[in-house]
Amino acid sequence: MVIDEVKCRENIAAMALRIRRAGLQFRPHFKTHQSLRIGEWFREEGVEAITVSSFAMALYFVRTGWKNITVAIPFSPLEIDAIHAVAANAKLNLVTATVEAVEGLGPLLRYPVSLWIKVDAGYGRAGVPPAEAETIYKILETAARFPHISIAGLLGHAGQSYQARNQKDILKVHENSMAIVKQLRESYSSAIPNLKISMGDTPTCSLATSWPGVDELRPGNFAFYDLQQSQITSCTDAQIAVALACPIIDVRRDRSEVIVHGGSVHFSKDWLKDEEGQLTFGYVAEKKSDGWGSVNRQARMRSLSQEHGILQVPSAELNQYKPGGWVYILPVHSCLAAESMAHYHGLSGKSYDHFKTGYRQ
Amino acid sequence: MVIDEVKCRENIAAMALRIRRAGLQFRPHFKTHQSLRIGEWFREEGVEAITVSSFAMALYFVRTGWKNITVAIPFSPLEIDAIHAVAANAKLNLVTATVEAVEGLGPLLRYPVSLWIKVDAGYGRAGVPPAEAETIYKILETAARFPHISIAGLLGHAGQSYQARNQKDILKVHENSMAIVKQLRESYSSAIPNLKISMGDTPTCSLATSWPGVDELRPGNFAFYDLQQSQITSCTDAQIAVALACPIIDVRRDRSEVIVHGGSVHFSKDWLKDEEGQLTFGYVAEKKSDGWGSVNRQARMRSLSQEHGILQVPSAELNQYKPGGWVYILPVHSCLAAESMAHYHGLSGKSYDHFKTGYRQ
Numbered sequence: 001m002v003i004d005e006v007k008c009r010e011n012i013a014a015m016a017l018r019i020r021r022a023g024l025q026f027r028p029h030f031k032t033h034q035s036l037r038i039g040e041w042f043r044e045e046g047v048e049a050i051t052v053s054s055f056a057m058a059l060y061f062v063r064t065g066w067k068n069i070t071v072a073i074p075f076s077p078l079e080i081d082a083i084h085a086v087a088a089n090a091k092l093n094l095v096t097a098t099v100e101a102v103e104g105l106g107p108l109l110r111y112p113v114s115l116w117i118k119v120d121a122g123y124g125r126a127g128v129p130p131a132e133a134e135t136i137y138k139i140l141e142t143a144a145r146f147p148h149i150s151i152a153g154l155l156g157h158a159g160q161s162y163q164a165r166n167q168k169d170i171l172k173v174h175e176n177s178m179a180i181v182k183q184l185r186e187s188y189s190s191a192i193p194n195l196k197i198s199m200g201d202t203p204t205c206s207l208a209t210s211w212p213g214v215d216e217l218r219p220g221n222f223a224f225y226d227l228q229q230s231q232i233t234s235c236t237d238a239q240i241a242v243a244l245a246c247p248i249i250d251v252r253r254d255r256s257e258v259i260v261h262g263g264s265v266h267f268s269k270d271w272l273k274d275e276e277g278q279l280t281f282g283y284v285a286e287k288k289s290d291g292w293g294s295v296n297r298q299a300r301m302r303s304l305s306q307e308h309g310i311l312q313v314p315s316a317e318l319n320q321y322k323p324g325g326w327v328y329i330l331p332v333h334s335c336l337a338a339e340s341m342a343h344y345h346g347l348s349g350k351s352y353d354h355f356k357t358g359y360r361q
Numbered sequence: 362m363v364i365d366e367v368k369c370r371e372n373i374a375a376m377a378l379r380i381r382r383a384g385l386q387f388r389p390h391f392k393t394h395q396s397l398r399i400g401e402w403f404r405e406e407g408v409e410a411i412t413v414s415s416f417a418m419a420l421y422f423v424r425t426g427w428k429n430i431t432v433a434i435p436f437s438p439l440e441i442d443a444i445h446a447v448a449a450n451a452k453l454n455l456v457t458a459t460v461e462a463v464e465g466l467g468p469l470l471r472y473p474v475s476l477w478i479k480v481d482a483g484y485g486r487a488g489v490p491p492a493e494a495e496t497i498y499k500i501l502e503t504a505a506r507f508p509h510i511s512i513a514g515l516l517g518h519a520g521q522s523y524q525a526r527n528q529k530d531i532l533k534v535h536e537n538s539m540a541i542v543k544q545l546r547e548s549y550s551s552a553i554p555n556l557k558i559s560m561g562d563t564p565t566c567s568l569a570t571s572w573p574g575v576d577e578l579r580p581g582n583f584a585f586y587d588l589q590q591s592q593i594t595s596c597t598d599a600q601i602a603v604a605l606a607c608p609i610i611d612v613r614r615d616r617s618e619v620i621v622h623g624g625s626v627h628f629s630k631d632w633l634k635d636e637e638g639q640l641t642f643g644y645v646a647e648k649k650s651d652g653w654g655s656v657n658r659q660a661r662m663r664s665l666s667q668e669h670g671i672l673q674v675p676s677a678e679l680n681q682y683k684p685g686g687w688v689y690i691l692p693v694h695s696c697l698a699a700e701s702m703a704h705y706h707g708l709s710g711k712s713y714d715h716f717k718t719g720y721r722q
Contacts, residue, residue, distance in 0.1 A: 104685040250459055322461060
């Protein structure tokens with residue numbers, strides 16, 4: 001996985017500026033890059049609070065001095081040892097949607113933690129749905145029994161923004177999801193006047209300009225962006241900051257296909273549907289002396305097996321591909337490709353760490 | 362990822378016995394488990410030659426004394442440094458389907474290597490197709506110019522066996538793919554009388570009993586098996602030797618769903634279609650004191666996002682799931698789940714290494 005540091009830093013700076021201007025706390029999700037080194041680029045933009053997706057990942061960042069961390073997946077009391085380890089060294093914000101988890105955790109805690117109550121902001125995956133708002137009361141009551149737990153507020157994730165296909169629809173998701181969460185807060189405002197609201201998926205954060213009533217935003221993917229974000233219009237192709245450099249292992253003229261060493265162990269297996277409805281796992285990008293250029297949507301990765309990828313290429317372009325050469329392919333979902341590769345090279349050959357494998361050559 | 366060592370060792374022993382009885386060389390593909398420790402279980406069954414899917418993985422196994430390794434993806438001359446590193450320490454067997462790769466590699470080699478010519482045994486992915494058999498001649502001629510290259514033979518992979526849905530169809534693939542490769546060998550028998558044949562995907566190796574004219578077999582997945590193999594009848598559910606232990610983070614009674622911490626970063630994203638044609642990413646298996654038992658195909662992982670999995674569960678069974686608990690889920694494709702988790706725990710808590718992350722706690 002090759003990272004274009006300039007593009008990545010520009011993405012980070014642009015999002016930091018946008019959120020700072022709107023007056024919100026920027027708590028970027030580090031599950032996308034999972035890198036101490038890339039984390040430093042956020043720090044240079046004034047970021048001090050972060051989001052991660054596991055306690056082990058939190059500990060990785062605690063090492064280099066991150067002191068304010070939200071683990072944005074509902075915790076399990078089974079993870080108590082890891083919770084202790086993080087909470088002993090940083091301000092730890094937990095997320096839950098169930099009374100049972102809080103009841104299980106409360107008696108085990110040794111250090112203070114903050115608790116976000118996850119609410120379903122219309123995505124329909126996890127979180128308390130508005131129709132069961134009494135669960136929020138029960139969580140608040142339960143949490144109040146444990147002195148180590150303080151309440152942060154309501155946390156939502158408008159993942160339905162990924163179903164949108166244009167800016168108008170993304171902004172509609174933005175409005176609706178904020179309205180759901182704010183209405184929930186309204187119902188508790190007499191009992192608990194200071195509930196904060198945390199939101200933030202990459203599509204809405206990339207396109208919205210104001211978040212009235214929201215306190216913090218947690219986008220992650222925007223640091224790299226990818227073909228999926230470009231397809232749903234939350235970024236341009238030029239903002240995509242990572243690509244996979246794949247060796248060409250065969251050119252099949254009979255089928256107008258190029259076979260590359262780049263499969264599901266490298267890209268993972270998220271797909272998009274192209275304009276003709278065909279499953280697509282990546283597109284080739286133009287190779288330039290200083291990175292990659294425009295995206296060639298005619299050169300489509302049409303299938304992935306474990307180690308092989310098959311590119312469907314216009315026959316007139318086949319001559320550009322030679323066994324023994326290599327090609328840039330942009331990923332459909334950069335978070336999963338980064339997780340799969342677990343390491344980065346800069347355009348100038350520098351090496352960047354990833355949580356999963358740490359520093360390596 | 363939890364591994365049932367007893368089941369895994371039984372799978373290895375059964376395959377070793379089957380191949381030994383048929384009088385062939387057993388060269389198991391280690392890309393499935395990628396573990397030094399699990400590799401030792403193969404060694405105890407008399408295995409001395411192995412297959413891997415990258416040069417870095419080959420080096421991982423060279424460390425613990427594996428001396429005869431096939432890297433079963435067509436090489437790129439760009440990988441010359443890694444080729445040197447392996448070939449200096451082990452008998453290295455390379456795979457190619459192009460003249461260009463051999464021309465590029467030949468002048469760079471410092472140590473002897475063996476070369477398998479990859480032929481398309483009907484899968485239609487990589488390899489020289491029978492209709493272009495003259496490419497084989499050209500590869501043989503080119504290789505002959507370089508003293509470090511000796512010719513091993515023809516290597517095929519009948520990946521189309523994964524499209525089969527019953528034993529009869531798998532055995533048909535077995536017959537057809539062997540026939541294609543043997544006919545290719547026949548055409549070269551006067552020029553090169555000793556070309557060997559290497560075959561071996563898990564479905565055909567699990568069901569066939571004889572491989573007339575074939576010299577070695579390279580199955581890999583069979584060590585773990587998975588739901589995909591069970592669906593296409595190459596194993597039983599009881600032979601599946603790995604499962605993911607996923608914390609339950611929410612139970613959504615309104616939707617009859619259970620939300621687990623187990624997403625595409627854990628399972629990867631291969632799917633199967635269940636009997637009703639629904640995309641399925643895993644099934645729950647019964648929790649027993651000594652591992653897992655029968656597979657509950659009514660408790661289906663219906664979707665995966667990065668960290669979350671959503672189980673569709675019959676409402677009558679919902680009471681068995683509690684937030685704070687955990688559940689065994691069998692993977693659709695164990696190779697990719699193992700690659701994603703990059704670590705194993707035994708049923709008794711032992712820890713097993715994986716190439717991607719080495720030994721860790």
